[in-house]
Amino acid sequence: MSQAAGMQVSRLTPSSVAEPDPRALAADIPPNVLVHLTELAARRGLSSDAWFAGLGLTRQQINDPSVRVSYRQARTLIGRGLKVLRDPALGLVVGSNETIGSFGLLGLAMMTSRNFGEAMSVGIENHKVCGSLLDVDFAVLDAQTVAVQAWPRFGEIELLPFLCEELFSSSLAIARELVGPKLVPVRMELTYPAPAYANEYARIFRCEVLFGAQYNRILVDTGWLAHPLPGYxxxxxxxxxxxxxxxxxxxxSHDEIVGSVERLLRSQLREHPRLTEVARTLHLSERSLRRRLADSGRIFREIHDRVRAERALELLHAGQLSVAEIGNELGFSDPREFRRAFKRWTGMPPQSARRSMS
Structure with a gap:
């Protein structure tokens, strides 16, 4: 995102963000931040199950690497977590506890980069893989300084401190893991007022922190960019x-209702759930569910078939079950019915698909 685009977002008025942005309903965000937040609650002896009420999502489901959530779902969960955990510096706590392993594949790509500058570029270009709730970009400020900048989505103001704290503290923790604890930012700048716990920023970042600034960014000396990484x-x-x-x-991107239907279908494929049963589980009428799916340009049968096809291909690739057993896992009592359905989904019989994967 360009600086001009970021400034346009920051100038949105409260009235302009009161209307829900359709993009905030797109279930396209990996729930990494939510996993870290709920695990912190568990370590403190608190249950986070109630945070998920009315979201078409459960605590167990966010541990599934295939699950994606909408910004609205993530925002609601974080807001509820803040109220329950009662820790004003929660973003700093969550972010500081993250490691290169918390970034999964992206962490591996960064760790095996040639140098720190390359790792930074890889991380910024692919930050959405880790479920970032802020848009992030890279800026060269002058010959001695570069910056990692963050921009709020949808005019988000209320959660901006938490989101910046989590992003910047986790990024710094990983940077120090890559090049060593001596890395100290040149300066940190944040657009929101100094919180009561501002001294925590100084303790973690060990640099000057400016609140009420024009940008949300962390500045780094360019001398670090050429630092070689031992895991290259x-x-x-x-x-x-x-x-x-x-x-x-x-x-x-797809609407969060589609994501909720997909998750429910994946968990109940053997029971061959019907539209009526799915709607009831989601606390909707059959008519309402049909309408909401139609608003997303989807129909229930198409979603059901795609989920079954994906699961069938996964099981065929695993090679542990026979074709008949796979059909049974997908809710087909007759193997012939499953073979016909699979050919309709993929254009080939199950055995041919299995051979092509071997």
């Missing part, structure tokens, strides 16, 4: 980066 492996880095980009392409 060009082949591994390319492979991990290709998988990250594949994930980004797979995160095509």
């Amino acid at each position: 492996n060009p082949l591994t880095s390319r492979q991990a980066l290709a998988l990250c980009q594949q994930q980004l392409r797979g995160n095509a």
Whole structure:
């Protein structure tokens, strides 16, 4: 995102963000931040199950690497978590506890980069793989200084401190893991007023922190960019980066109701759930569910078939079950019916698909 675009977002008025933005309903965000937040609650002996009420999502489901949530769902969960945990510096706590492993494939791509500058570029270009709730970009400020900048989505103001704290503290924790604890930012700038716990920023970032600034960004000396990384492996880095980009392409936006239906179908494929049963579980009438799916340009049968086809291909690739057993896993009592359905979905019989994967 350009600086001009970011400034346009920051000038939105409260009345302009009161109307829900359709993009905030797109279930295309990996729930990494939500996982860290709920795990922190668990370590403190608190249940987070109630945070998920009315969202078409459960605590268990966010541990599924294929699950994607909408910005609205993530925002609601974080807001509820803040109220329950009662920790004003919660974003700093969550972010500081993250490691390179918390970034999954992206962490591997960064760790095996040639140098710190390359790792920074990889991380920024692919930040959405890790479920970032802010838009992030890179800026060269002058010959001595570069910056990682963050921009709020949809005019978000209320959660901006938490989101910036989590993003910047986790980024710094990972940077220090890559090049060592001596890395100290040149300065940190934040657009919101100084909170009561501002001294925590100074303790974690160990640099000057300016509140009420024009941008949300962390500044780093360019001398660090050429710092070589001990884990450099060009082949591994390319492979991990290709998988990250594949994930980004797979995160095509779709309405959160579609995501809720998909999750429910995946968990109940053997029971062959009907539209009426899915609607009841989601606390909707059958008519309302049909209408909401239609608003997203989808129909229930198409979603059901795609979920079954994906699961069938996964099981065929695993190679542990027979075709009949796979059909049974997908709710087909007759193997012949499953074979016909699979050919309709993919254009080939199950055995041919299995051979093509071997």
